[in-house]
Amino acid sequence: MTQTNELKQPTVLxxxxxxxxxxxxxxxxxxxNLELIVALSGEEGLSLxxxxxxxxxxxxxxxxxxxxxxVCRRLKQDAATTDIPIVFLSARDSELDMEKGLSYGAIDYISKPFSIPVLKARLRNHLALKQKGDRLAELAGTDELTSLVNRRHFNQVFRQEWMRAIRNQSELSLLMIDVDYFKAYNDSLGHAEGDNCLKKIAQALLQGLRDPADIVARFGGEEFVVLLPDTDSAGAARVAERLRTLVQNLKLPHPGSANGGLVSISLGGATCIPNHHLTELGLLQQADTQLYKAKEGGRNRVCLEMAAKSQ
Ligand SMILES: [Mg+2]
Known part of the structure; x- marks a missing residue:
């Protein structure tokens, strides 16, 4: 998902x-070359x-x-929206108004009536800065919403651990995690609550890892991934069950869930001793297949596969 950012048109609300x-x-x-979204009220603007x-x-x-x-104050308070640059466009043009607007965290203040070419030039500059900021955040390896490792950084660690496991002929386990009925959660409680829910789950997952070598990352959307170096399938099963329980024990109400009205996760896992005939993608796909089985089996559960050992 992050890889396509540069090709994507910037979106302006x-x-x-x-x-x-x-x-x-x-x-x-x-x-x-912009994608425009419009809102006719502050409430609608906030929600969009x-x-x-x-x-x-x-x-x-x-x-x-x-x-x-x-609207500005609320967006700046929320980690999920705090980095979106806000430009006030207002007929109020006193020094005091401008100072107030900028002190709320807006990046710019343009008074009406405004010059269209100047507005466009300022927009281009702000969008260019935003893109650089996004790129830096991605390179830093952190997922903005959850503060977990992002997918890009995860892939690098996965590569290193994979090579290390080949050298040492040690077992490597991987867990794919998906939040159950998350679309229904967003639909009934709103995206802001959805973001909060992901943050809490991320913290619970982080808490559930004991070994400093274990790593949990946001894989995208409501998907997480856990890499467990030097861990056999029995060890992976223990971690997976612990993570499932920790999220269950958050007791986050979920009106659209069939699992007792609480937020839950499904986990799929796979284990292998990496060699040059196997690939990281293969292990990911095996874990993903098990995740699918966990979903099919009723969710809020763990399914694991013992992958082929060295042939
Ligand atoms: Mg107005």
Whole structure:
């Protein structure tokens, strides 16, 4: 998922309660290789921002209900949205208004009426900075939402451990983890709660690992992956069951779950002694097949496979 970022058009969310203002912006920004999303209220803007995680938000200040300051404040408080640059677009043009807007964490403040070419130039600069920030975060190896290792960094560690296991002829286990009925969770409780849920699960998974060599990463969406070096299938089964129990014991209410109304995870695992005939991808696929079986078998459970040892 992260690999495609550079090819993707940047997404810009426009929030303004006056449809005519939105029309003007849309008319001028459509030539700009951007994906535009629009919201006509602060509440809608907040919810679309949480859902789409745009690369930039153009935010009006004076709106009935939730005003732009409040939208900005909430987005900045939430780890999942705090890095989205916010540009205020407002008819309020006093020094005090601008100072206030910027102190809420907005990256820029443009007063109306504004020059379209200047607005476009500023947008391009902010989007370029955002892209650099995203790239740095990815290179740093951290998943922004959960603070776990990201997929890119995981792949590097997996490669190193794989090579080490070949040299030492030691067993390597892998667990694929998926949150049960997560789409239903998001649909019924909203994306902000969904993000919170993922953060709590991430912490529980981290807590469940005992060996410093073990590593848990966010694999993407509601999927996690755990690598257990020097671990046989019995050891992997123990870790998997511990992780399943830890998440169950969080007792996070889940209105759409068939598992007692609580958030749960399914786990699939595979173990092998790596050699040059086997591949990392093969082990991942085996774990994934077991995860599928755990889902089919009713979720909130562990399925493990003893993969082929050296031929
Ligand atoms: Mg307004």
């Amino acid at each position: 426009v929030v303004d309660d006056t449809p005519a203002n939105i029309d003007v912006l849309v008319a001028h920004l459509t030539q700009e 921002a949480q859902q789409h995680k745009p690369d930039l938000i153009l935010l009006d200040i004076m709106m009935p209900g939730m005003d732009g300051y409040e």
